[in-house]
Amino acid sequence: MKILEVKNLTVLNRHTKEVLLDNISFKLNQGEILGIVGESGSGKTLTGLSVLGLLDKSVFNIKHGSIIYNNIDILKLSDTELQKIRTRSISVVFQEPMLSLNPVQKISTQLIEVIKLHMNHNADEQIKVARDILVKTGLNDTQKILDSYPHMLSGGQRQRIMIAIALVCKPEILIADEPTTALDVTLQLQILELLKNVRTENNMSMLLISHDLDLIKNYADRVIILKNGVLLEEGSSFEIFNMPNHEYTRLLIDSSPEKLITEKKQSEMLLDIQNLNCRFPVNNAFFKKNKKYFTALSDINFHINSGETIGLVGESGSGKTTLGLSIMQLLDYSGKIFLNNVDLSLLSPEKLRESRKDYQIVFQDPYSSLSPRMNILEILSEGILSFNNISESKIFKKCSDLMTEVGLEPSMLRRYPHQFSGGQRQRIAIARALSMKPKLIIFDEPTSALDVIVQKNILNLIVDLQHKYGLSYCFISHDLKVISAISHRIYVIKDSKIIESNISDELISNPKDNYTKKLIQSSFIS
Numbered sequence: 001m002k003i004l005e006v007k008n009l010t011v012l013n014r015h016t017k018e019v020l021l022d023n024i025s026f027k028l029n030q031g032e033i034l035g036i037v038g039e040s041g042s043g044k045t046l047t048g049l050s051v052l053g054l055l056d057k058s059v060f061n062i063k064h065g066s067i068i069y070n071n072i073d074i075l076k077l078s079d080t081e082l083q084k085i086r087t088r089s090i091s092v093v094f095q096e097p098m099l100s101l102n103p104v105q106k107i108s109t110q111l112i113e114v115i116k117l118h119m120n121h122n123a124d125e126q127i128k129v130a131r132d133i134l135v136k137t138g139l140n141d142t143q144k145i146l147d148s149y150p151h152m153l154s155g156g157q158r159q160r161i162m163i164a165i166a167l168v169c170k171p172e173i174l175i176a177d178e179p180t181t182a183l184d185v186t187l188q189l190q191i192l193e194l195l196k197n198v199r200t201e202n203n204m205s206m207l208l209i210s211h212d213l214d215l216i217k218n219y220a221d222r223v224i225i226l227k228n229g230v231l232l233e234e235g236s237s238f239e240i241f242n243m244p245n246h247e248y249t250r251l252l253i254d255s256s257p258e259k260l261i262t263e264k265k266q267s268e269m270l271l272d273i274q275n276l277n278c279r280f281p282v283n284n285a286f287f288k289k290n291k292k293y294f295t296a297l298s299d300i301n302f303h304i305n306s307g308e309t310i311g312l313v314g315e316s317g318s319g320k321t322t323l324g325l326s327i328m329q330l331l332d333y334s335g336k337i338f339l340n341n342v343d344l345s346l347l348s349p350e351k352l353r354e355s356r357k358d359y360q361i362v363f364q365d366p367y368s369s370l371s372p373r374m375n376i377l378e379i380l381s382e383g384i385l386s387f388n389n390i391s392e393s394k395i396f397k398k399c400s401d402l403m404t405e406v407g408l409e410p411s412m413l414r415r416y417p418h419q420f421s422g423g424q425r426q427r428i429a430i431a432r433a434l435s436m437k438p439k440l441i442i443f444d445e446p447t448s449a450l451d452v453i454v455q456k457n458i459l460n461l462i463v464d465l466q467h468k469y470g471l472s473y474c475f476i477s478h479d480l481k482v483i484s485a486i487s488h489r490i491y492v493i494k495d496s497k498i499i500e501s502n503i504s505d506e507l508i509s510n511p512k513d514n515y516t517k518k519l520i521q522s523s524f525i526s
Contacts, residue, residue: 001029001030002030003173003205004067004069004173005028005067006024006047006050006065006067010022011043011050011055011061012061021043021046021229023065029205030205031199033199034205034206034220034221034223034224036208037211037213037224038226038227040211040422042228043228043229044226048175048177048209052175053075053082069085087114089171090174091173093159093162095177095178097150098150101158103151105149106147106148107145107153111134111164112126112127114169115129115130115169131146134146136198137161138194139161155316159183172205173204173207174198174199174204174206177209180210183316184315184316184478185479188215192219213241213256217524220237221237222236222237223240233246233248255453256481257459259484260485261463268306270440271303271304271337272303273303274301275335276333276336276337277295278326280294299497302323304473304474305472307472308489309488310490311484312483313476313479313491315478315494318495318496319495320476329344339440340358340439357387359441360436361444362433362441363445366417366422366428370429370432375415380435381435384399396413402431402434406461408428422454426446429446430446430458442473443462443474446475447459448478448479459486463486480508480522490503490504494515499515
């Protein structure tokens with residue numbers, strides 16, 4: 001039975017008159033999960049916000065169309081009438097819980113506020129309902145959670161709280177907008193199973209918005225494909241993934257990570273890490289004996305050969321990024337890190353600075369790591385000028401060559417980072433790393449925030465550059481599918497320790513540790 005119907009929804013940017021949604025029409029049935037798929041800017045989130053009447057009227061203009069829920073057109077309701085529907089009948093879980101939760105209110109205040117508004121229980125019942133929904137979402141230490149502020153909780157805990165707030169009134173429709181994008185694969189699987197179970201219990205309908213095709217394939221009953229605000233294709237999950245009609249749909253499906261490298265021949269060792277330990281103080285005790293420490297890395301042994309890609313996989317907090325920053329000599333550590341048989345920890349500040357051109361890093365979010373005040377020419381030339389005394393004309397030529405190398409136009413050099421897309425910014429970050437002609441590049445989650453098509457292009461670029469220059473890579477990610485596609489060998493890290501390592505294909509086909517098996521299952525690797 002149909003519970004929601006969107007008819008000919010057309011949304012414009014009020015200022016530029018650009019068409020953001022163009023005659024979108026679809027139906028959502030009772031108890032169904034409808035997947036909405038598309039790359040960034042396709043109109044996925046805009047569609048979800050429209051259903052809840054959350055579009056900013058000063059920016060967006062709904063030119064025409066209707067959104068029918070229980071024979072009522074949501075677009076014709078007043079703000080007061082919409083408030084009665086939101087959370088109680090139609091609820092939403094946003095992508096980034098830290099931006100959705102109030103940072104200055106305890107979780108108890110935020111959760112009970114919704115119960116007060118829509119369920120009219122007395123104070124004791126409100127606490128009981130709050131505790132019950134937290135337990136249902138897998139948060140068993142309810143008192144600790146209720147007494148916490150959002151910043152005191154992990155990403156997975158915050159996302160579960162957002163789900164608890166969304167589900168506490170047992171809505172008929174849940175809009176899940178990229179609910180697991182920022183989560184580890186094991187946590188992602190738990191969140192999706194939770195939503196699936198609640199859907200079964202309450203016969204709840206769901207709009208599952210994502211650019212993750214594996215997620216949609218495994219959880220959605222039907223799928224619609226959006227591109228540039230246009231609905232290109234609609235069908236059952238089986239039809240879309242096995243018999244796609246539109247060329248763009250086929251392109252999306254073909255963009256899933258596949259094996260990009262051949263097995264590496266034996267070569268000389270470039271990086272050798274021996275008994276590496278790293279810890280951080282967790283209190284400010286004056287006396288050393290009273291200080292407490294958090295161990296981020298424990299007895300790490302690890303090596304990378306010349307021309308080889310090593311995959312480092314693990315969940316958030318496992319120590320992946322700490323290991324990368326230790327290699328970069330950006331953290332204090334104990335143990336040995338040898339690069340070209342030189343112990344980096346024994347180098348003088350001058351020698352260490354000179355050695356830095358041999359190892360570079362590309363961060364997860366290029367928008368944060370590229371200075372917004374510098375244009376691309378200044379960003380790319382900064383490192384070159386630090387180690388070379390060359391003329392302005394030669395600098396421009398080198399930077400132009402770097403832009404061409406990463407698939408961008410040299411004419412873009414005078415632009416600033418905000419004038420580029422996410423994929424283009426990541427290419428610029430790679431060009432900056434290449435500018436030093438390094439032997440080793442550390443990639444810290446370089447594709448996690450990118451759409452599948454852009455992700456595939458970036459991975460192909462990384463592999464091509466390795467073949468061309470004989471580079472060595474340490475590729476850090478929680479996405480085992482990406483890691484297995486690009487790595488010769490894989491190290492699995494958990495709770496600050498390496499628990500398993502092997503050749504990529506061998507580790508995927510024959511994992512030894514139970515945690516590795518769980519990672520593989522959560523990554524939808526068939």
